[in-house]
Amino acid sequence: MTAATAVRFADGRADVRADFPVLRRTVDGIPVVYLDSAATSLKPHSVIDATIRYYTQVGANIHRGKHMLSEEASDAYERARQRVAEFLGARSAEVVFTAGTTHGINIVAAGLHLDRDDLVLVSADAHHSQQLPWRQRSRVEFIPVLADGSLDLDRYAELLRKQPAVVALTHCSNVTGRYAPVSELAGMARARGAVTILDAAQSVPHQRIEASALGVDALACSGHKMMGPTGIGVLVVTADLADRLAPEATGGGTVDWVDSGRAVFRRPPHRFEAGTPHIAGAYGLHAAVDYLERLGLAEVRAHDQRLGELMWAEAKQREYLAVIGPGSGSRSGILSMAVDGCADLTDLARILSDSYGVMCRTGHHCAQPFVDAFGHGQVLRISGYIYTTDHDIEAAFHALDEVVPLVRNRSEHAAR
Numbered sequence: 001m002t003a004a005t006a007v008r009f010a011d012g013r014a015d016v017r018a019d020f021p022v023l024r025r026t027v028d029g030i031p032v033v034y035l036d037s038a039a040t041s042l043k044p045h046s047v048i049d050a051t052i053r054y055y056t057q058v059g060a061n062i063h064r065g066k067h068m069l070s071e072e073a074s075d076a077y078e079r080a081r082q083r084v085a086e087f088l089g090a091r092s093a094e095v096v097f098t099a100g101t102t103h104g105i106n107i108v109a110a111g112l113h114l115d116r117d118d119l120v121l122v123s124a125d126a127h128h129s130q131q132l133p134w135r136q137r138s139r140v141e142f143i144p145v146l147a148d149g150s151l152d153l154d155r156y157a158e159l160l161r162k163q164p165a166v167v168a169l170t171h172c173s174n175v176t177g178r179y180a181p182v183s184e185l186a187g188m189a190r191a192r193g194a195v196t197i198l199d200a201a202q203s204v205p206h207q208r209i210e211a212s213a214l215g216v217d218a219l220a221c222s223g224h225k226m227m228g229p230t231g232i233g234v235l236v237v238t239a240d241l242a243d244r245l246a247p248e249a250t251g252g253g254t255v256d257w258v259d260s261g262r263a264v265f266r267r268p269p270h271r272f273e274a275g276t277p278h279i280a281g282a283y284g285l286h287a288a289v290d291y292l293e294r295l296g297l298a299e300v301r302a303h304d305q306r307l308g309e310l311m312w313a314e315a316k317q318r319e320y321l322a323v324i325g326p327g328s329g330s331r332s333g334i335l336s337m338a339v340d341g342c343a344d345l346t347d348l349a350r351i352l353s354d355s356y357g358v359m360c361r362t363g364h365h366c367a368q369p370f371v372d373a374f375g376h377g378q379v380l381r382i383s384g385y386i387y388t389t390d391h392d393i394e395a396a397f398h399a400l401d402e403v404v405p406l407v408r409n410r411s412e413h414a415a416r
């Protein structure tokens with residue numbers, strides 16, 4: 001194990017586990033080792049308390065009521081928007097609250113009025129949420145990914161010559177943990193007149209993101225991956241693009257005026273928020289941003305990089321594991337591995353959970369074409385966050401050393 005010094009967060013603590021009630025759970029007396037944060041992060045007390053505060057002390061709907069409780073809820077909802085805007089280096093009017101990354105991407109894909117013939121470039125390691133909304137409406141070509149998880153930039157430059165309408169980028173792959181050079185890629189796309197949209201689901205939780213500095217037209221992320229509640233996310237969309245987008249859904253909250261023949265839509269972001277939103281989610285997301293800021297985004301990033309290094313150092317000592325994507329130095333705290341001799345990893349995941357308390361993921365991770373090509377259809381993924389310790393990672397690999405031969409024997413037996 002690499003003996004790098006543990007990161008101390010900006011609030012002076014190196015261990016924040018006491019803030020996360022789920023980490024008190026045990027499996028047959030063994031403390032839970034939660035290594036599935038790329039799927040969703042655990043929530044600290046402050047986020048849970050903020051959502052409870054809305055339901056127990058406020059409870060009212062936003063924007064349309066003139067009574068005290070409604071005004072209180074509306075103020076808190078708009079304060080959350082302002083806080084998220086500051087956090088992401090955007091203006092408040094550019095921040096649309098969504099249900100999550102998937103919803104945000106769909107708002108843009110649906111709003112652009114694409115033709116079947118329009119070309120959309122999508123990176124080959126994209127999550128299904130950054131593929132299917134485009135594939136449904138237009139012609140998609142994939143930007144290939146090289147063996148180290150990086151994008152094939154030469155091929156990207158060639159594809160750009162075909163004048164794509166949209167370039168759909170992924171900041172950090174949820175399979176390989178590899179970061180893409182977004183500013184460079186977005187600059188190249190802009191020079192060709194393409195709209196750029198960034199899936200930032202796996203980057204926003206782990207580092208300071210300045211949406212305006214990245215040079216993309218839109219950026220989507222999910223609250224639940226950054227310690228906020230499930231069911232709320234953010235779409236940052238520039239004023240220029242927002243003006244070009246038809247609202248994907250319409251209804252209450254989206255209009256200033258409706259008469260029997262006409263509707264006047266509100267300005268962004270409200271135009272894109274139809275119906276009663278996830279108000280408690282906005283309270284919780286505000287608390288999550290506060291929590292991340294208290295820890296310090298530079299420290300959060302350093303912790304994530306350190307986790308990635310530790311994971312990689314453990315994996316590369318084991319011949320039965322083949323890491324998908326980058327080696328040391330360029331990864332986040334997400335690591336996916338093919339396991340030699342184990343084609344079906346379902347049993348492996350179940351035994352790790354039920355006998356060792358290790359919660360991790362197996363399968364194609366909603367990037368099936370990519371995992372089919374690189375990982376023989378299934379990979380085992382471990383992913384950490386600010387509460388993940390060296391001990392968690394060591395425990396997972398020691399468990400693997402014991403479980404893999406067992407699962408392998410079983411499948412050899414079954415094959416006979």
Ligand SMILES: Cc1ncc(COP(=O)(O)O)c(C=O)c1O
Pocket residue numbers: 038039099100101102103127129130170172173174199201202222
């Ligand atoms: C890279 C990436 N994009 C998009 C998504 C979809 O996020 P959500 O389910 O919150 O909409 C995920 C979720 O795992 C992801 O990892």
